[in-house]
Amino acid sequence: MSTTEDDRLHETRRELLDLAARNPDDARVQYRAACVHDRLGLEAEAVPFYERCLAATAPGLPDEDRRGALLGLGSTYRVLGQYARAVETLRRGVAEYPDDGGLRTFLAMALYNTGGHHEAMGILLDLxxxxxxxxxxxxxxxxIGLYAKDLDSTV
Structure with missing residues (x-):
């Protein structure tokens, strides 16, 4: 990231912090604040923004942003070493968006971190x-699809 881009991100972060504080129930603002924190490598600070945007009821996030928030929060939990929370969040994402390969991939990585190697391998083979x-x-x-369902099979 260039200095100019870094400066812009920090300025955007300051603006979004102010906006998020004034609009705690605005899911889109909370999501944007989470994203800028993640982009700056401030994962721990991103978590509350992700949690608020996903908890918002009306108006909630558009589907594409909701997918991004579920993946972002799950990935952030994983980066922070909160593997069980990562798996829980990413499972929720996959349940809502079963065809999203990104969510499935990040779920497999989090499962790996929790010792769920067999399930992780099955997810990745299916993908x-x-x-x-x-x-x-x-x-x-x-x-490959058959092995994804039963890795111990001899097909």
Whole structure:
């Protein structure tokens, strides 16, 4: 990040802190404040903003921002070493947005951190089988998908 970009982010952060304090129930403002803190590497400071934006009822976040907030909060918990909270948040995200590959990938990483290697591998194999355009993966898509459901199978 260049000095100019860094300066702009810090200025944006100051503005969003003020705006968030004046509008604690505005989910979009809270989400923007969370994002700028994350971007600046201030993960611990981002958490309350993520939590507030996800707790807001009306008006809530548009779907794309809600996905981003769930992924951002889960990832932030993971960075902070709060692995169980990361798994809980990312599971919630995957439940709401089951086709979101980013949420599924970050859930797999958090599961890895909690010792859930088997489930993490299954998630990643399923993601690979369903999204890869690599011809050598596509050729084995069916088998990979079956292993994703039962890693101990001999298909």
């Amino acid at each position: 690979l089988a369903t999204t890869s355009e690599d011809p050598s993966v596509r050729q084995y898509r069916r088998s």
